[in-house]
């Protein structure tokens with residue numbers, strides 16, 4: 001079981017907080033970019049074998065890409081029947097109706113609404129208004145996709161808890177199937193960083209995160225990963241590959257991948273260099289066990305199912321020792337087969353993952369099993385019957 005992430009790098013303008021690999025070229029060469037993605041898949045297909053169970057078009061702004069080009073990529077990927085095919089779409093960045101993407105094979109939408117608060121939408125400088133966001137949601141829900149997810153941002157400089165709670169009311173009223181919730185991080189070398197606006201303090205960040213978890217849960221949209229909430233049956237199957245340590249392919253400029261043999265791979269970030277490359281890989285290496293274990297803990301602890309210790313042991317030969325104080329504090333729960341976050345631990349997931357990773361040590365050998373070669377099926381010593 002694996003997914004394929006396809007990075008579409010084009011954006012109409014660069015948002016002032018964005019540090020992703022995007023290109024704001026006026027007339028993106030969609031056809032040439034699709035050719036390069038199809039060419040790259042021909043190089044990687046045998047590494048993965050079989051057919052992908054999920055495809056995710058992310059970006060950038062995939063909704064700027066003509067639906068025929070996405071259909072051409074899907075034809076090359078040949079996902080399995082019933083595969084989840086997600087696409088990110090931004091308000092105001094939709095040259096054609098959403099129905100054309102549905103007809104091209106997209107089953108799930110991830111809408112970059114970010115906020116329904118006009119003041120916050122303005123401050124984010126994304127070039128769309130809260131009315132654009134509402135119009136996109138209405139079109140998505142009218143068009144008929146298996147799932148519609150909203151991306152929301154909180155902890156925007158100047159945003160108050162009351163304003164965010166009002167935003168949450170607006171979200172809940174629109175009945176999303178899924179919500180991805182991101183606290184704004186001020187990345188270096190972005191206009192936001194240069195503006196020196198003070199980030200929201202830690203207490204307010206925590207109050208906003210808890211308010212979101214409570215409001216969404218009360219609406220039947222349950223947390224299943226630190227930043228992701230879904231109604232039953234609407235989890236992102238693609239993103240669960242990341243959080244359950246399953247392999248995924250990454251195609252396109254700046255895409256990263258985790259191959260089935262544990263290799264971590266990354267592509268060249270620049271879109272023009274990607275299209276020009278015979279093979280766009282810039283790195284592909286199998287991390288040593290400790291690094292692989294850290295990554296596995298960091299990605300899987302975030303999910304409600306937590307760290308699967310059998311997988312950790314099998315892939316790295318290492319296991320964690322849980323500090324009883326973290327259990328007593330109600331942050332983690334330790335089971336024989338896994339370590340999971342408790343509700344109070346979710347906002348602290350990254351720190352707790354680091355604490356767990358510090359305890360990594362050689363896994364205990366599995367308990368010795370009795371030698372059954374001389375036993376009968378019920379465990380009694382076998383008797384020679386004289387038959388051969």
Ligand code: SF4
Pocket residue numbers: 010011013014015018019020022059060061090126
């Ligand atoms: S739309 Fe998304 S990817 Fe594009 S510039 Fe804005 S935040 Fe970055």
